[in-house]
Amino acid sequence: MEIAAILDSALQQLLAFKGLLVLLWLLLALALEQWRPAALPPLHLAGYGAAWFARWGRNLGFFALNAALSTLLVLPVTIWAASLQLWARPAEVPPLLWPLIDIVLLDLWIYWWHRANHVVPFLWRFHEVHHRDRHLDATSALRFHFGELFLSALVRAAVIIALAVPLQSVLIFETLVLVAAIFHHANWRIPAGLERALGYLVITPARHWVHHHRVRRDTDSTYGTIFSFWDPLFRSTTPTERTQLMPIGVEGRDEADFIALIGLPSQAVATRSTPPIGPSAIAPARAPAELARESQP
Numbered sequence: 001m002e003i004a005a006i007l008d009s010a011l012q013q014l015l016a017f018k019g020l021l022v023l024l025w026l027l028l029a030l031a032l033e034q035w036r037p038a039a040l041p042p043l044h045l046a047g048y049g050a051a052w053f054a055r056w057g058r059n060l061g062f063f064a065l066n067a068a069l070s071t072l073l074v075l076p077v078t079i080w081a082a083s084l085q086l087w088a089r090p091a092e093v094p095p096l097l098w099p100l101i102d103i104v105l106l107d108l109w110i111y112w113w114h115r116a117n118h119v120v121p122f123l124w125r126f127h128e129v130h131h132r133d134r135h136l137d138a139t140s141a142l143r144f145h146f147g148e149l150f151l152s153a154l155v156r157a158a159v160i161i162a163l164a165v166p167l168q169s170v171l172i173f174e175t176l177v178l179v180a181a182i183f184h185h186a187n188w189r190i191p192a193g194l195e196r197a198l199g200y201l202v203i204t205p206a207r208h209w210v211h212h213h214r215v216r217r218d219t220d221s222t223y224g225t226i227f228s229f230w231d232p233l234f235r236s237t238t239p240t241e242r243t244q245l246m247p248i249g250v251e252g253r254d255e256a257d258f259i260a261l262i263g264l265p266s267q268a269v270a271t272r273s274t275p276p277i278g279p280s281a282i283a284p285a286r287a288p289a290e291l292a293r294e295s296q297p
């Protein structure tokens with residue numbers, strides 16, 4: 001059956017709404033980051049020089065590739081999986097409740113998928129591209145290797161089929177994931193009380209930045225995407241608190257250029273089996289003079 005025939009006008013509207021909402025949210029996040037940043041970038045990225053824009057080029061380059069891949073591969077796979085509907089969902093559950101149930105179930109799935117990306121060496125090959133970023137802002141939420149995206153779509157298709165998740169629920173979930181990812185990667189300073197209150201339900205920047213801490217025991221923790229209750233439930237929290245000077249990235253590894261990042265999954269997995277590196281690899285990515293200046297009241 002033609003994909004165009006399956007996509008009725010309501011779904012097309014949902015897709016257009018998703019694109020517009022995510023774009024507006026991204027622009028708002030980028031503006032708020034300029035207004036109230038939470039952390040300073042490492043020295044080599046400071047001052048909006050060539051290195052800064054090269055970084056944006058890498059992150060947005062992956063976004064452009066992924067947008068094309070989503071249309072060509074992820075969307076058709078998802079539509080196919082959602083169209084199977086191998087069993088009928090119980091009629092006792094009010095129809096309006098299903099999207100809510102689906103969002104919680106799909107968020108539980110993405111929690112375990114993310115965790116598997118850190119534990120399974122083959123999956124880490126792809127996911128490492130996301131973590132190599134040496135600073136975080138809203139563009140980091142868009143930086144994923146297309147291999148990870150495709151593998152994720154295949155595994156998710158199995159979940160969609162098993163749970164008979166309708167396409168509308170998947171599209172709502174995808175929209176929420178993008179909104180949540182832009183939110184918790186963004187470098188914005190949220191009033192502490194508000195961030196703490198939000199943290200009871202959703203993953204906040206303070207929580208997710210610790211996941212990007214350039215220390216492996218923290219990188220391998222805090223896997224939640226939308227809801228914050230999976231990590232305490234499955235014991236994957238870390239006691240580490242985010243600090244303004246927390247170094248971001250992968251322990252013992254550094255950023256690479258766009259072409260090298262695309263080829264990263266083809267490199268030997270030995271990278272992750274190395275023991276934790278010494279203090280030099282996890283030192284803050286700032287000069288001592290700057291550290292001293294920032295520690296002054």
Ligand SMILES: [Zn+2]
Nearest residue numbers: 114118127211
């Ligand atoms: Zn991760």
